[in-house]
Amino acid sequence: MPSPVNKKPSATAVAQAADSAPCASPALSAPINQQLTKADKIALFTTMMRIRRFEERSLRAYQAKKIGGFLHLYIGQEAVAVGCCSLMGKNDHVITAYRDHGHAIAVGMGLNEQMAELYGKATGCSKGKGGSMHFFAPDRNFWGGHGIVGGQIPLGTGLAYALKYKGLKGAAMAFMGDGAVNQGAVHEAYNLASLWQLPVIFVIENNGYSMGTSQERSSAGDLGKRAAGYDMAWASCDGHDVYDVRATMDKFLQLAREESKPAVVEIRTYRYRGHSVADPDNTYRPKAEIEEYRKTKDPIQVFQQALVAEGVLSDALIESIDQSARAESEAAAEFAEASPFPTPDDIQKDVYWEADHPTERKSQGRLFFD
Amino acid sequence: MPLITYREAIRHALAEELERDKNVVVLGEEVAQFHGAYKVTEGLLEKFGPKRIVDTPISEAGFIGMGVGASMLGIRPVMELMFWSFYSVAFDQILNNAANVRYMSGGLINCPIVIRGPANGGTNVGATHSHTPENVLANHPGVKVVVPSTPYDAKGLLKSAIRDNDPVFFLENTILYGDKGEVPTDEYLIPLGLADVKRVGTDLTIVTYGRCVLHSLAAAEQLQKEHNISVEVVDLRSIRPLDIDTVLASVAKTHRVLIVEEQKPFSSVGSQLAFMIQKEAFDELDGPIHRLSTVDAPAIYSPPVEFEQLPNPQRVIKAALEALA
Numbered sequence: 266m267p268s269p270v271n272k273k274p275s276a277t278a279v280a281q282a283a284d285s286a287p288c289a290s291p292a293l294s295a296p297i298n299q300q301l302t303k304a305d306k307i308a309l310f311t312t313m314m315r316i317r318r319f320e321e322r323s324l325r326a327y328q329a330k331k332i333g334g335f336l337h338l339y340i341g342q343e344a345v346a347v348g349c350c351s352l353m354g355k356n357d358h359v360i361t362a363y364r365d366h367g368h369a370i371a372v373g374m375g376l377n378e379q380m381a382e383l384y385g386k387a388t389g390c391s392k393g394k395g396g397s398m399h400f401f402a403p404d405r406n407f408w409g410g411h412g413i414v415g416g417q418i419p420l421g422t423g424l425a426y427a428l429k430y431k432g433l434k435g436a437a438m439a440f441m442g443d444g445a446v447n448q449g450a451v452h453e454a455y456n457l458a459s460l461w462q463l464p465v466i467f468v469i470e471n472n473g474y475s476m477g478t479s480q481e482r483s484s485a486g487d488l489g490k491r492a493a494g495y496d497m498a499w500a501s502c503d504g505h506d507v508y509d510v511r512a513t514m515d516k517f518l519q520l521a522r523e524e525s526k527p528a529v530v531e532i533r534t535y536r537y538r539g540h541s542v543a544d545p546d547n548t549y550r551p552k553a554e555i556e557e558y559r560k561t562k563d564p565i566q567v568f569q570q571a572l573v574a575e576g577v578l579s580d581a582l583i584e585s586i587d588q589s590a591r592a593e594s595e596a597a598a599e600f601a602e603a604s605p606f607p608t609p610d611d612i613q614k615d616v617y618w619e620a621d622h623p624t625e626r627k628s629q630g631r632l633f634f635d
Numbered sequence: 636m637p638l639i640t641y642r643e644a645i646r647h648a649l650a651e652e653l654e655r656d657k658n659v660v661v662l663g664e665e666v667a668q669f670h671g672a673y674k675v676t677e678g679l680l681e682k683f684g685p686k687r688i689v690d691t692p693i694s695e696a697g698f699i700g701m702g703v704g705a706s707m708l709g710i711r712p713v714m715e716l717m718f719w720s721f722y723s724v725a726f727d728q729i730l731n732n733a734a735n736v737r738y739m740s741g742g743l744i745n746c747p748i749v750i751r752g753p754a755n756g757g758t759n760v761g762a763t764h765s766h767t768p769e770n771v772l773a774n775h776p777g778v779k780v781v782v783p784s785t786p787y788d789a790k791g792l793l794k795s796a797i798r799d800n801d802p803v804f805f806l807e808n809t810i811l812y813g814d815k816g817e818v819p820t821d822e823y824l825i826p827l828g829l830a831d832v833k834r835v836g837t838d839l840t841i842v843t844y845g846r847c848v849l850h851s852l853a854a855a856e857q858l859q860k861e862h863n864i865s866v867e868v869v870d871l872r873s874i875r876p877l878d879i880d881t882v883l884a885s886v887a888k889t890h891r892v893l894i895v896e897e898q899k900p901f902s903s904v905g906s907q908l909a910f911m912i913q914k915e916a917f918d919e920l921d922g923p924i925h926r927l928s929t930v931d932a933p934a935i936y937s938p939p940v941e942f943e944q945l946p947n948p949q950r951v952i953k954a955a956l957e958a959l960a
Contacts, residue, residue, distance in 0.1 A: 360704075392741030401740035408707055409740065416727050419697050423704020430660070430686070430710055450727070453697025460692065615742035616776050618800040627795065630828025630876035633776065634907070 295512035306577045313343040314590045316367045322594035332383045339367035341537040344564035346371040348510025356435025360408040360421040363398035372405040380597035386604035393607045415448030422454040425465035436464045436521035444475025459495040464521035469531040476540040477549040492529035504534030505562040642675050642812040644786035648793035662689045663715025672717045700728035706748045719754035720766040733802040734777035749796050751805035762933035770904045773875040779803040780874040784848035786816035791825030808846045828876030836867035840885040843895040844871040854951035890921040893958040900928040925958035
């Protein structure tokens, strides 16, 4: 992952970008993107590709009945998680809702443990106890994976509160979808964050639809602009362009870390698949709209074109990255398939810290009942 | 030994734990500058400052969820609900997030929060302010529920609750806040999940908790004097974890059970107790398990009638005589 150290961009890199990319993202010129090395850029591209192939492989596994319950795919939104998470410093933290596989991969969680979790296996990242919506990696500052729309936003505010309480220079990125912005808990969190100047960035991944309800049918007013009502800074940017995501978020991350200022950032993105795999996706948006986005704004295509123009990617390298991503996802499926399920004896583990640490238990009496 | 009030006992527990662990933070509505709606936190702001004693806006879902999130990073928030009745405003944060994040993460996270505040009727504050949700809370694996009846129990249990690494819900009673009791000056802890026999007896076991302990003790005095009935009063103190063994030992001695609870009857704490007692001590029982609960309706306002809706010593006496009939 690219380091956030501020480096002066080399003359060659800038010249290359200017000469060969007439449609180059204006966000490329932002310092946070200028300091990306070739290897950094390849890493960003690779992560986006790995998310795409993992999600596609998960879909096939679901259709083969290996995965139960919900599966909310991140296909089409890759640049958002990758762009945001690539900016994380050691004291920055991330929390999101149930469309969490992209964030999980972007913070560096392994594909094996994620696929195993989807399969409900004991080798899953949550030991098979959480499923698709509940991937967690505290050691990577990733706090889930949450099922109730908007319910994670006060939690994210709490991460920021803890950072500020401990005097750590860090920020919490609390992600939500366009459907969450009307939940009361979100408004309560906005107020707390602004009142107490907590270093949280509320990131609205606006893919245009809250399940089957478009933004215009669910939300009054501009989503980002609501922040102004709480005296918070806000912005809106294009989520199909990973450079733009980075440039926009970097500004607010720095304000959060340095000045403990909260913000709301709306990132406009799009999902190709339905809300979840159960959504037939034939009642609320035209197929033409999906095709248009896929043709002109696919975040992986957009970044690929940019990197080809910058001389960072070649056809051979793209092919190699793609094949690796497919192979890695396939291997993850094989790992998941071969892994054991938890046993019924596992059902009552991981409920209470005390029950899981019996030698340190101070309470007495029955914690579980028949 | 000094005689202090229930509210002072709680305050002392808070002060001692704030002193002991710098990660402990007290948050809630009016806890700081107003000195607490029921004066429980009076003086703490002056002693510990605004970083440790925090006035929150009226947004239970927001600040309780915030506390849950902060606890994932090592803060130990002790959050006050001005009335436990307000828990329903934050239901999702309390019973989806606090209760479940450990499980859903396969044990990667724990949530060392405490939520405390009064849960009681009897003060004519009407149906929306008189909830006693210990049964609802205890129904959720992952949480702990404590209901102290005396200053001594309140202090020892709250200190344990704050040090506990799981979410602990601590239910007090506005009517008990002024009650005085002996509380040692030396530090002590009471473990969660340990019941206390408040009165030893031989003829009837009353299983109870919270303010109903006091009603039961008053009733027991009168039952002894006027009916020569010897009542044993078992104060659960902790609903979850539950010390059923102390209850069963008492049942093995008296063979008759009356549950007294300030709970609406359906799916109350007593419902769970009755199932467990008849399952595990069926042969010890000389008769069905009886229960005195709150009269099954929303909390009425009218003061003298509310008194009759809740358990009270006269109703306990009547129920005890029925249980022994």
